[in-house]
Amino acid sequence: MSIQPTLPFFLRSKLAGWDEAARSGLRQAFKQHYLGLAGSYQNLLESKQANERQLGIFLVRQEYENLSAALQLCLESYDTVKIYFCLFRYLYLNQNFALALEQTETVYQALQHYPTSHKETVGFDISMTLNRLAMCALELQDYERARAAYLEAIELTKTLTGISEQQRNSSIASTYHQLGRVAQELREFEEARRNYQLALQIYIEFNDRYSQASTLNQLGLVARDTENFEEALNCFLQALQIFAQFEDGHNGAIVLRNLGELYIQTQDENLLTAAANLLGTTPDHLRQMFTTP
Template sequence: GIFFCKLEYENLYNGLQICLEKQETISIFLCLFDYFSLNHDFQSGLKLSEFVCQAQESYPSEICTGEIGWEIMMVLDRLANCYFQIKNYQKAKVSYQRIVELTQQLSGISEKQYQLALANTYHQLGYIAQELRDFPDARCYYQQSLEIYLKFGYDYDLTNTYHQNLANTYHQMGMVAQELKEFENAQQNYQLALNIRLKYRLRYEQAKTYHQLGLVALELEEFETARHNYQVALEIWSEFKSYYEEAKTSHELGIFSAKLGEFSEARKHYHKALAIKIEYNYYYEQAGTYGQLGLLAASQENYTEARVNLQKALGIYVEYKDEYRANITREILERLPE
């Protein structure tokens, strides 16, 4: 599919332009967007989504309430997702809020379809609030999403989509509680998510929750439980060849080992995580592991090595305009003995 889309891109794009000029259905856009998404080309996906949104602004209001209105929402959803992927959270938030407004103007769709579209949008707004570290807002959005899923989603479809969405929301509510250091609340939400993922055999998603349960168990000093959860997560990541996630869990195993004073084990896990991040060009994520290697070196009074690794982490955070983590890293560097 990717090969043929690349081969026929010009024809598909010209077809999309004709559809927009005639103000007809734009299913071709969904094909092209999936092509960019599968190739992780979010800048091209963003450019395409902006072009389609701009063209749809000229549509007469009377055709924007039925099927065409639903497609306008779908384009906005993908535009918001692209903004989110490139970490332009404010523009992503504006786009998702626009979707909430548009859903109230739609006609010809069922109450359930309308509500479930809202639930998905509230979930994404919660995710954005979480990234902006506005945890009360994030919790509020997730709660709104959860209430809709529980009320309208029980017979949503014959696939696992509903169960995935419900588990995802419980999982994210666990992450918010974890950020607020409400660890028992986090554990409860993660367990609700895991129960759904186990029941419906959502194996890949199980690893995400095992990973987070490992983090919480470590905070609660339930060390054997933490080790078990991390190892199960790693097993699943390896099974699916999910190198990015495998690097994340290896990174957390490094933190776990360092906390137990197993410094050589910690270094081994960090270097495994870093090797994966470098090989697969997860550049931003390298910063976290460089930071932990710096802290590990500092704890062993190897301040030269600590400073080198922390400077690498700081450089990446500055490059990505992550002021929150950049400021934390600067403070740690300033406290290091000369």
């Protein structure tokens, strides 16, 4: 059953004459209903399966106005902003970065005004919101704003007390990864490499093997762009191996494409042999794949 977007307005009109307890009860039920849905939708939006992501996009599109109304109720009652993270993921997947940034700024400002008694519980939400603000700024090519927001998020996360060390370090590592992307876009390759290495070091320390793969892929791109071809090959092969291990065909295909571009650039037959051994295929098959328009 889907509550249509017109219903909240209808209910507000009908309940105008009701006592505050009844109105408050309905608002609370509406909010809790969409908090539950938001969690389910976000799981779909973050799925590695394309069909599940598409289902999540479809469901959020149908309920977007209701989810937004429920988020507003959460902000007004100093409650969790879990719904925001679902809406952000939906907008980001649809590449609606301007609207995602606008919504993120609204939520970030609201969180700043939560009572002091709530600050420990929402501190991590503030940090994650800063990260998403920076993600939007990066996509919109506002690189200095992105960098400033990422740096602020790192400093805030270091001071948080209501999260585990695993959460803290995972957040800091992913933020260093994103700082690497900012520097890479600006062709500040040494700065990019430094930030990616910081991220990779944390991922290795906390045995987050899957996250290592994306950072290794980016390090490979930096190495390729600075003509460190052997380093680029090693990074790409490590990333490809990890994505294969986790059966992530989408990101594995991205790394394979990068390997193909590296082969076209270097004509290194050792690249074909190493990649073929890893993938269980032949160098000739990869050569044809890489060189066929």
